[in-house]
Amino acid sequence: MGCNLRDLTTPEEINLADLRGKRVGIDAFLTAFQFLTTIRDRSPTGDGGPLRDSKGRVVAHLMGLLNRTTSMLSMGIQPVFIFDGQSPELKADELAARRKRRLEAEAIHKQALEDGDFQTAQKMAQRIVHYSAEMIDDTKKMLDLLGVRWVDAAAEGEGQAAVMAVKGQLDIVATQDWDALLYGSPILVRNLMSHGSKRHGRTVKAQQINLQELLATHDLTREQLVDLAIMIGTDFHPGLKGIGPKTGIKLIKSLGTIEAICEEKGKEVPERLDEIREIFLNHPSSEVDSEDLKPGTVDVKGLTQFLQEEREFSQRRMDAAFDALRKGNLIRDGGQTSLFSF
Numbered sequence: 001m002g003c004n005l006r007d008l009t010t011p012e013e014i015n016l017a018d019l020r021g022k023r024v025g026i027d028a029f030l031t032a033f034q035f036l037t038t039i040r041d042r043s044p045t046g047d048g049g050p051l052r053d054s055k056g057r058v059v060a061h062l063m064g065l066l067n068r069t070t071s072m073l074s075m076g077i078q079p080v081f082i083f084d085g086q087s088p089e090l091k092a093d094e095l096a097a098r099r100k101r102r103l104e105a106e107a108i109h110k111q112a113l114e115d116g117d118f119q120t121a122q123k124m125a126q127r128i129v130h131y132s133a134e135m136i137d138d139t140k141k142m143l144d145l146l147g148v149r150w151v152d153a154a155a156e157g158e159g160q161a162a163v164m165a166v167k168g169q170l171d172i173v174a175t176q177d178w179d180a181l182l183y184g185s186p187i188l189v190r191n192l193m194s195h196g197s198k199r200h201g202r203t204v205k206a207q208q209i210n211l212q213e214l215l216a217t218h219d220l221t222r223e224q225l226v227d228l229a230i231m232i233g234t235d236f237h238p239g240l241k242g243i244g245p246k247t248g249i250k251l252i253k254s255l256g257t258i259e260a261i262c263e264e265k266g267k268e269v270p271e272r273l274d275e276i277r278e279i280f281l282n283h284p285s286s287e288v289d290s291e292d293l294k295p296g297t298v299d300v301k302g303l304t305q306f307l308q309e310e311r312e313f314s315q316r317r318m319d320a321a322f323d324a325l326r327k328g329n330l331i332r333d334g335g336q337t338s339l340f341s342f
Helices: 028-038 060-074 089-115 118-125 133-146 157-166 211-218 222-232 245-255 258-265 273-281 300-310 315-327
Strands: 012-014 023-027 078-083 149-152 172-174 187-190 206-210
Touching: 023 028, 023 157, 028 060, 028 078, 028 133, 028 157, 060 078, 060 133, 060 315, 078 133, 078 157, 089 118, 089 273, 133 149, 133 300, 157 172, 206 211, 211 222, 222 245, 222 258, 222 273, 245 258, 300 315
Parallel strands: 023 078, 023 172, 078 149, 172 187
Antiparallel strands: 012 206, 187 206
């Protein structure tokens, strides 16, 4: 999840209708994990894993993505899904720590199932979710059939989306990861894919954060925001001990840079500091032709074949998806596809 900048922001709640006509870059990996960890086997003796079809293929991510994507399309929102590429080498320690936690959870999950402790098994199941290459391919296939565009990032998905937004190829970056702001996304929207759902008895609302307003509120440059984040802790460095958001912002405003702060406080300057800064300020990205981002057409027969006949989606689920697409004028009643129009 990167660096938590929550304490520095004042998110504005928005309605999805406010995004009509907008090109929204969506973090595909975080979105898939959201559905893989929530659409799962909760039966009394279930293992807690994501829902599968009768052949054992995971379909939870497809179910969630179909519902949310067609809902956005019905409102005239133009989604573009961004898939993670190769993680920067500087993230190796963080990825290793995640793998260790997952292996520990897998061991507990396995033992719990053997012991018949399904409550513990279901709790651990959320921690061992893996978005496999097969699942990624299935996701891309479904998006293609929906006429929705996707992009393979050169590195971090939210970084790729931010670069595209700066270039004007996207209007908004939608992710739960605050790092999108560090990568320079002008507008970050959180909770897009969970908007309207219930969490702890409250209705979740999409929230918008404007980067320039954030910088102006705290009288920071983007470079200073990045330095502040590095001090707090990111995926690429654990941060400086004893420095949180409130202390960090006072120090960065008075002293300007991490080097000056470390000198003042007698701390070691983070290793490979300039490389970490470069990841945020000039993130590697895949070149994308704007023409390739224009929406395609809905393949009704292809969707029915793939989701209903091959992946065993119910008629009710398919009807709901097609009703949403009709609402967005993306298919005609006769089942013929039509070009997107925003």
